Amino acid sequence: MISIADVERAATRIRGRVRRTPVFAADDGVWFKLEQLQHTGSFKARGAFNRIIAAGDAAAAGVVAASGGNAGLAVAYAARESGIAARVYVPATAPAVKVAKLRTLGASVELVGEKYADAYEAAAKHAADSGALFCHAYDQPEVCAGQGTVGLELLAQAEPDTILVAVGGGGLLAGIAAAVEGRARVVGVEPHTAPTLHAALAAGEPVPVEVSGVAADALGASRIGDIAFAVATRTGAGSVLVDDAQIEQARAVLWDRYRLAVEPGGATAFAALLGGAYRPAAGERVAVVLCGANTDPATLTSPTAAPPAARTPRGRLR
Template sequence: MNPAGVPVSESTSESRPPRVLRTDVRAARRRLAGQVRKTPVFHTTVDGPNGPVPVSLKLEFLQHGGTFKLRGAVNALLAAPKGTDHVVVASGGNAGIAVALAAARLNMACTVIVPESAPHTKVAAMWSHGAEVLWHGDSYAEAQLRASELAVERNAEHLHAYDMPAVVAGAGTIALELEEQVRGRPPVLASVGGGGLIAGLGAALGRRREVVGIEADHTPVLSAALAAGRPVDVGAGGGKAELLSATEIGQIAFEIATRQQIPALSVTDDAVAAAREYLWREFRVVVELEGAAALAAVQSGVYVPDQGVRPIVVLCGANTELPVL
């Protein structure tokens, strides 16, 4: 079966995960026509450690629901078996918001399992879209296990927040937009989290453009997996609550990162916070911490573009407390 059309209940935890290819991303784009925003790109310069750095900012935080994850959520639900009327997902925040919004649009019931530490702002957003929210455990992994069990108990579809072909293919539609919006083949920087975003970008772009994964230094899920040759649980690193994310890269993301040679760079919480403050101060743009991680790599000097290269920086989410500073 075409990976982008795999039923949402299918597991991706096998040793050989399904491959997500550019053809799947193109199919997702056709499916998502009229369902998501084509978010704009803003060409500008930002302060770097050694002076101004030209960048192209992909304003994906302007997506419906304030998160890129809506693309994957809608794609997965549209690809679900006919008659699907209830979906269950585990989430630390944005995936729950995206699935709740997608389910509401498609007249499906939605249950989100969140860890006890899930940010209240994000839980409130799930409620606003009509989702049932249940708390379970102290980590995403515990919430994910409970979501899998609950889906069976309620005969509902289980949607994975990031390690699922249709979700990855949906995220990859960002890359197809970038090909139309930005000339040449500049590198694309994006935050890692569980890996759904970089996996989608990698699946769509292949070797056409370099994709660089930016992760928090206290949860180096991609770099740890690349070093070990397999996904490994890095454990909770004690970072800021809003940076709560998976502690192990998804199988699909690992396969794509390995195949496409996607590097991983780590940034500190302080650098991410400084990047978010800069976006507000200079551009009056409000993003969440994870949404500013890719920019933090440029501004802190962790990522230094080659001479004459204007990297694309994906600002991927805006679900945060207000005021943010």
């Protein structure tokens, strides 16, 4: 469990290490938080730095992570900037663009199995055998608190009523929900093919789910994190589901209309707004977190159909 105090401490620790990403006023009452502009192309640098800095001397033996891509990139970057070694275990299905970036950042990369769970088991064993600091992709207090600094920035930048957040393992949702508790509502957005939070809320506890779909490389956890479930339950965070076609459409619209390049996981929260899974009330201020940009630019295309209820963009940064 984490609280706003944990997030505020994380903000102090990582200040100067991460970017305070801008928000973009896209349409009336809709703001994009451009976290795809963060170091290594996703919000995860925040949690990685907070985990490593908070560990102090315990990180001297290096760090190890299991990741389909973005968490590993963040750990590799934070380790390099902190002057320590990093080893990252990834499933063989991880996108080549992310694996190449891991190596560019100086991490030792190990391809293990076909699923995140395989990479996780290998990383945990290496941590136990070597004494390296294990950096979880989403279910450690320091990691969640670091991700929550996105929420603190949003409160100051856009004063949203509601924040839409993509959910895989739930670290970003946990951190943001803790950061804005009592001041804004948080809604998790998940693919129908990877409904970790949705299934947990229905069951009353975290449960395993089958994972597939276009965003599985980033939102591929098969179970919501314990911290995310506890925070979601405490704060009343909800969940809505979108399908792969809506995610692809959202990604295409972000590129075609705003020239914002994001990966499928990064477009998932916007898919809820664009496709109608989440419908704002009149006058409601909605912030959409665009959480990742690690994608092949060649796959960016114009939308095949006009999005519903499109409005004229205002296009203003803050």
